[in-house]
Protein backbone atom coordinates (compact mmCIF):
# COMPACT_ATOMS: atom_id res chain seq x y z
CA UNK A 1 0.00 0.00 0.00
CA UNK A 2 1.22 3.48 -0.82
CA UNK A 3 1.56 5.60 2.27
CA UNK A 4 0.67 9.24 2.51
CA UNK A 5 -0.08 11.44 5.46
CA UNK A 6 -1.58 14.50 3.84
CA UNK A 7 -2.91 16.00 0.65
CA UNK A 8 0.56 17.10 -0.48
CA UNK A 9 1.91 13.52 -0.29
CA UNK A 10 -1.25 12.26 -1.89
CA UNK A 11 -0.85 14.45 -4.92
CA UNK A 12 2.77 13.41 -5.39
CA UNK A 13 1.64 9.79 -5.47
CA UNK A 14 -1.29 10.24 -7.80
CA UNK A 15 -0.36 12.97 -10.24
CA UNK A 16 -0.62 10.89 -13.44
CA UNK A 17 -3.22 8.53 -14.96
CA UNK A 18 -0.53 5.85 -15.04
CA UNK A 19 0.09 6.00 -11.29
CA UNK A 20 -3.62 5.95 -10.46
CA UNK A 21 -4.19 3.00 -12.77
CA UNK A 22 -1.29 1.06 -11.26
CA UNK A 23 -2.63 1.62 -7.75
CA UNK A 24 -6.13 0.60 -8.79
CA UNK A 25 -4.82 -2.61 -10.38
CA UNK A 26 -2.91 -3.42 -7.22
CA UNK A 27 -5.90 -2.69 -4.96
CA UNK A 28 -8.38 -4.55 -7.10
CA UNK A 29 -6.38 -7.58 -8.17
CA UNK A 30 -3.11 -7.73 -6.26
CA UNK A 31 -0.74 -9.64 -8.54
CA UNK A 32 -3.43 -11.71 -10.29
CA UNK A 33 -5.60 -9.70 -12.67
CA UNK A 34 -9.02 -11.27 -13.24
CA UNK A 35 -11.38 -10.96 -16.20
CA UNK A 36 -14.39 -8.85 -15.13
CA UNK A 37 -16.52 -10.74 -17.64
CA UNK A 38 -15.94 -14.40 -16.69
CA UNK A 39 -13.77 -14.12 -13.57
CA UNK A 40 -10.89 -16.13 -15.03
CA UNK A 41 -7.32 -15.24 -14.05
CA UNK A 42 -6.05 -16.72 -17.30
CA UNK A 43 -5.41 -13.29 -18.80
CA UNK A 44 -2.54 -11.47 -20.46
CA UNK A 45 -1.48 -7.86 -20.58
CA UNK A 46 -0.93 -6.32 -24.00
CA UNK A 47 2.68 -5.38 -24.57
CA UNK A 48 1.86 -2.46 -26.83
CA UNK A 49 -0.91 -0.90 -24.76
CA UNK A 50 -0.24 -2.05 -21.24
CA UNK A 51 -3.50 -0.68 -19.82
CA UNK A 52 -5.37 -3.39 -21.69
CA UNK A 53 -5.72 -7.06 -20.79
CA UNK A 54 -7.11 -9.91 -22.79
CA UNK A 55 -8.94 -12.91 -21.39
CA UNK A 56 -7.47 -16.18 -22.70
CA UNK A 57 -10.59 -18.26 -22.06
CA UNK A 58 -11.93 -19.60 -25.37
CA UNK A 59 -15.54 -18.71 -24.57
CA UNK A 60 -14.72 -15.20 -23.40
CA UNK A 61 -11.78 -13.44 -25.09
CA UNK A 62 -12.80 -10.12 -23.51
CA UNK A 63 -10.53 -7.15 -23.64
CA UNK A 64 -10.60 -5.04 -20.54
CA UNK A 65 -8.78 -2.50 -18.40
CA UNK A 66 -8.84 -2.18 -14.62
CA UNK A 67 -11.71 0.31 -14.70
CA UNK A 68 -14.17 -2.10 -16.34
CA UNK A 69 -16.92 -2.98 -13.86
CA UNK A 70 -15.97 -0.19 -11.47
CA UNK A 71 -17.45 3.26 -10.93
CA UNK A 72 -14.64 4.58 -13.16
CA UNK A 73 -15.83 2.68 -16.22
CA UNK A 74 -16.58 4.82 -19.31
CA UNK A 75 -15.82 8.00 -17.42
CA UNK A 76 -14.47 11.06 -19.19
CA UNK A 77 -13.17 12.41 -15.92
CA UNK A 78 -9.45 11.61 -15.45
CA UNK A 79 -8.58 9.14 -12.69
CA UNK A 80 -6.40 11.80 -11.06
CA UNK A 81 -9.57 13.83 -10.39
CA UNK A 82 -11.56 10.80 -9.28
CA UNK A 83 -8.78 9.89 -6.88
CA UNK A 84 -8.51 13.37 -5.47
CA UNK A 85 -12.29 13.59 -5.00
CA UNK A 86 -12.31 10.16 -3.30
CA UNK A 87 -9.45 11.25 -1.06
CA UNK A 88 -11.19 14.46 -0.07
CA UNK A 89 -14.52 12.76 0.65
CA UNK A 90 -13.00 9.93 2.64
CA UNK A 91 -10.67 12.00 4.83
CA UNK A 92 -12.30 15.42 5.15
CA UNK A 93 -13.90 15.57 8.56
CA UNK A 94 -17.23 16.96 7.44
CA UNK A 95 -17.37 16.24 3.73
CA UNK A 96 -17.61 19.04 1.19
CA UNK A 97 -20.29 20.46 -1.05
CA UNK A 98 -20.41 19.86 -4.80
CA UNK A 99 -19.76 23.56 -5.36
CA UNK A 100 -16.57 23.46 -3.33
CA UNK A 101 -15.46 20.21 -4.96
CA UNK A 102 -16.04 21.76 -8.40
CA UNK A 103 -13.76 24.66 -7.52
CA UNK A 104 -11.03 22.43 -6.10
CA UNK A 105 -10.99 20.00 -9.03
CA UNK A 106 -11.63 22.50 -11.80
CA UNK A 107 -14.75 20.70 -13.07
CA UNK A 108 -18.34 21.85 -13.56
CA UNK A 109 -20.71 21.69 -10.62
CA UNK A 110 -22.73 19.01 -12.40
CA UNK A 111 -19.63 16.83 -12.73
CA UNK A 112 -18.72 17.47 -9.11
CA UNK A 113 -22.22 16.51 -8.00
CA UNK A 114 -21.94 13.29 -9.95
CA UNK A 115 -18.50 12.50 -8.48
CA UNK A 116 -19.80 13.27 -5.02
CA UNK A 117 -22.71 10.88 -5.31
CA UNK A 118 -20.82 8.06 -6.95
CA UNK A 119 -18.11 8.21 -4.32
CA UNK A 120 -20.71 8.28 -1.58
CA UNK A 121 -22.07 5.04 -3.05
CA UNK A 122 -18.60 3.53 -2.60
CA UNK A 123 -18.53 4.68 0.99
CA UNK A 124 -21.84 2.97 1.71
CA UNK A 125 -20.34 -0.51 2.05
CA UNK A 126 -18.15 0.40 4.95
CA UNK A 127 -19.13 -1.75 7.93
CA UNK A 128 -20.22 -5.22 6.90
CA UNK A 129 -19.84 -6.83 10.34
CA UNK A 130 -22.70 -6.93 12.83
CA UNK A 131 -22.44 -4.60 15.81
CA UNK A 132 -21.62 -6.37 19.06
CA UNK A 133 -20.68 -5.78 22.70
CA UNK A 134 -22.69 -2.81 24.03
CA UNK A 135 -24.79 -1.17 21.33
CA UNK A 136 -26.74 2.08 21.69
CA UNK A 137 -29.69 2.61 19.40
CA UNK A 138 -31.74 5.76 18.81
CA UNK A 139 -33.70 7.61 16.16
CA UNK A 140 -33.57 11.23 15.08
CA UNK A 141 -35.05 13.71 12.64
CA UNK A 142 -32.71 15.17 10.03
CA UNK A 143 -33.22 18.33 8.01
CA UNK A 144 -33.16 22.07 8.56
CA UNK A 145 -36.02 24.49 8.95
CA UNK A 146 -38.62 23.62 6.36
CA UNK A 147 -40.23 27.03 6.24
CA UNK A 148 -37.27 28.63 4.43
CA UNK A 149 -37.22 26.18 1.57
CA UNK A 150 -38.87 26.36 -1.80
CA UNK A 151 -42.09 24.34 -1.83
CA UNK A 152 -40.81 21.84 -4.39
CA UNK A 153 -37.78 21.06 -2.28
CA UNK A 154 -39.55 20.42 0.99
CA UNK A 155 -39.18 16.98 2.39
CA UNK A 156 -42.55 15.28 2.35
CA UNK A 157 -42.47 12.66 5.03
CA UNK A 158 -44.29 11.98 8.24
CA UNK A 159 -42.89 13.07 11.57
CA UNK A 160 -41.86 16.27 13.27
CA UNK A 161 -41.77 19.20 10.87
CA UNK A 162 -41.86 16.80 7.90
CA UNK A 163 -38.19 16.03 8.34
CA UNK A 164 -36.74 12.64 7.46
CA UNK A 165 -36.26 10.03 10.14
CA UNK A 166 -32.99 8.20 10.65
CA UNK A 167 -32.37 5.14 12.83
CA UNK A 168 -28.86 4.60 14.12
CA UNK A 169 -26.99 2.02 16.17
CA UNK A 170 -23.47 2.44 17.47
CA UNK A 171 -21.23 -0.08 19.15
CA UNK A 172 -19.45 1.62 22.05
CA UNK A 173 -15.88 2.20 20.89
CA UNK A 174 -16.78 0.74 17.48
CA UNK A 175 -18.81 1.31 14.34
CA UNK A 176 -22.05 3.08 13.61
CA UNK A 177 -24.77 1.95 11.18
CA UNK A 178 -27.57 4.23 9.99
CA UNK A 179 -30.74 3.78 7.98
CA UNK A 180 -33.34 6.24 6.74
CA UNK A 181 -36.76 4.91 7.77
CA UNK A 182 -40.38 5.94 7.14
CA UNK A 183 -41.81 5.62 10.60
CA UNK A 184 -40.42 4.99 14.04
CA UNK A 185 -42.75 2.18 14.94
CA UNK A 186 -41.62 -1.30 15.95
CA UNK A 187 -42.45 -2.77 12.50
CA UNK A 188 -39.97 -0.38 10.86
CA UNK A 189 -37.36 -0.27 13.58
CA UNK A 190 -36.91 -3.85 14.81
CA UNK A 191 -36.01 -5.51 11.45
CA UNK A 192 -33.32 -2.87 10.85
CA UNK A 193 -31.89 -3.41 14.33
CA UNK A 194 -31.73 -7.17 13.70
CA UNK A 195 -29.91 -6.48 10.45
CA UNK A 196 -27.40 -4.22 12.25
CA UNK A 197 -26.83 -5.89 15.62
CA UNK A 198 -25.69 -9.41 16.55
CA UNK A 199 -28.15 -11.44 18.67
CA UNK A 200 -27.67 -11.49 22.47
CA UNK A 201 -25.88 -8.15 22.41
CA UNK A 202 -26.49 -5.66 25.24
CA UNK A 203 -28.69 -2.95 23.73
CA UNK A 204 -29.29 0.47 25.27
CA UNK A 205 -32.18 2.67 24.11
CA UNK A 206 -34.45 5.30 25.52
CA UNK A 207 -38.08 4.68 26.51
CA UNK A 208 -39.53 4.90 22.95
CA UNK A 209 -42.26 2.24 22.52
CA UNK A 210 -40.76 0.96 19.24
CA UNK A 211 -38.07 -0.73 21.36
CA UNK A 212 -40.54 -2.53 23.66
CA UNK A 213 -39.85 -6.01 22.32
CA UNK A 214 -36.07 -5.82 21.96
CA UNK A 215 -35.68 -7.96 25.10
CA UNK A 216 -36.79 -10.96 23.00
CA UNK A 217 -33.53 -10.91 21.03
CA UNK A 218 -31.22 -8.81 23.17
CA UNK A 219 -30.31 -7.90 26.72
CA UNK A 220 -32.20 -4.63 26.66
CA UNK A 221 -31.51 -1.70 28.96
CA UNK A 222 -33.34 1.61 28.86
CA UNK A 223 -32.56 5.08 30.01
CA UNK A 224 -35.55 7.17 30.96
CA UNK A 225 -35.05 10.53 29.25
CA UNK A 226 -38.60 11.62 30.04
CA UNK A 227 -37.75 11.53 33.75
CA UNK A 228 -34.53 13.44 33.04
CA UNK A 229 -32.45 10.33 33.61
CA UNK A 230 -29.35 10.36 31.38
CA UNK A 231 -26.97 7.90 32.94
CA UNK A 232 -27.67 5.02 35.26
CA UNK A 233 -24.98 2.90 36.80
CA UNK A 234 -25.56 -0.84 36.60
CA UNK A 235 -23.12 -3.58 35.59
CA UNK A 236 -22.62 -1.23 32.62
CA UNK A 237 -23.31 2.51 32.30
CA UNK A 238 -26.81 2.79 30.85
CA UNK A 239 -26.83 5.82 28.53
CA UNK A 240 -27.16 6.71 24.85
CA UNK A 241 -24.40 9.33 24.73
CA UNK A 242 -22.44 7.64 21.94
CA UNK A 243 -25.28 7.58 19.44
CA UNK A 244 -26.28 11.12 20.42
CA UNK A 245 -22.70 12.21 19.81
CA UNK A 246 -22.92 10.68 16.36
CA UNK A 247 -26.22 12.51 15.66
CA UNK A 248 -24.44 15.79 16.37
CA UNK A 249 -21.78 14.95 13.80
CA UNK A 250 -24.35 13.89 11.19
CA UNK A 251 -26.47 17.00 11.66
CA UNK A 252 -23.49 19.33 11.55
CA UNK A 253 -22.47 17.74 8.29
CA UNK A 254 -25.89 17.89 6.69
CA UNK A 255 -26.96 21.29 7.96
CA UNK A 256 -23.55 22.92 7.76
CA UNK A 257 -22.20 21.62 4.47
CA UNK A 258 -25.09 20.59 2.31
CA UNK A 259 -27.81 22.87 3.72
CA UNK A 260 -30.42 20.75 2.08
CA UNK A 261 -30.57 17.04 1.35
CA UNK A 262 -33.50 15.49 -0.48
CA UNK A 263 -34.89 12.29 1.09
CA UNK A 264 -33.94 10.36 -2.05
CA UNK A 265 -30.25 11.04 -1.40
CA UNK A 266 -30.30 11.16 2.39
CA UNK A 267 -29.19 7.53 2.80
CA UNK A 268 -26.01 8.24 0.81
CA UNK A 269 -25.18 11.27 2.92
CA UNK A 270 -25.71 9.17 6.03
CA UNK A 271 -23.44 6.46 4.61
CA UNK A 272 -20.72 8.99 3.85
CA UNK A 273 -20.89 10.32 7.37
CA UNK A 274 -20.90 6.79 8.84
CA UNK A 275 -17.85 5.88 6.73
CA UNK A 276 -15.89 8.76 8.23
CA UNK A 277 -17.06 7.95 11.75
CA UNK A 278 -16.09 4.29 11.32
CA UNK A 279 -12.66 5.28 10.04
CA UNK A 280 -12.06 7.93 12.70
CA UNK A 281 -9.05 6.05 14.05
CA UNK A 282 -7.71 5.05 10.61
CA UNK A 283 -4.84 6.84 8.90
CA UNK A 284 -5.50 8.74 5.68
CA UNK A 285 -3.97 6.12 3.37
CA UNK A 286 -6.02 3.38 5.03
CA UNK A 287 -9.25 5.35 4.65
CA UNK A 288 -8.54 6.01 1.01
CA UNK A 289 -7.70 2.35 0.31
CA UNK A 290 -10.88 1.21 2.08
CA UNK A 291 -13.00 3.65 0.11
CA UNK A 292 -11.43 2.53 -3.15
CA UNK A 293 -11.93 -1.13 -2.25
CA UNK A 294 -15.65 -0.61 -2.95
CA UNK A 295 -15.21 0.76 -6.46
CA UNK A 296 -16.75 -2.30 -8.11
CA UNK A 297 -20.35 -1.52 -8.78
CA UNK A 298 -21.52 1.27 -11.02
CA UNK A 299 -23.96 3.97 -10.22
CA UNK A 300 -25.36 5.23 -13.45
CA UNK A 301 -26.32 8.83 -13.98
CA UNK A 302 -29.81 7.63 -14.96
CA UNK A 303 -30.43 5.90 -11.68
CA UNK A 304 -29.20 8.90 -9.75
CA UNK A 305 -31.51 11.33 -11.44
CA UNK A 306 -34.49 8.93 -11.67
CA UNK A 307 -37.59 10.07 -9.85
Ligand SMILES: [Zn+2]
Nearest residue numbers: 035038055060
Ligand atom coordinates in the same frame (compact mmCIF):
# COMPACT_ATOMS: atom_id res chain seq x y z
ZN1 LIG B 1 -13.07 -13.73 -19.51
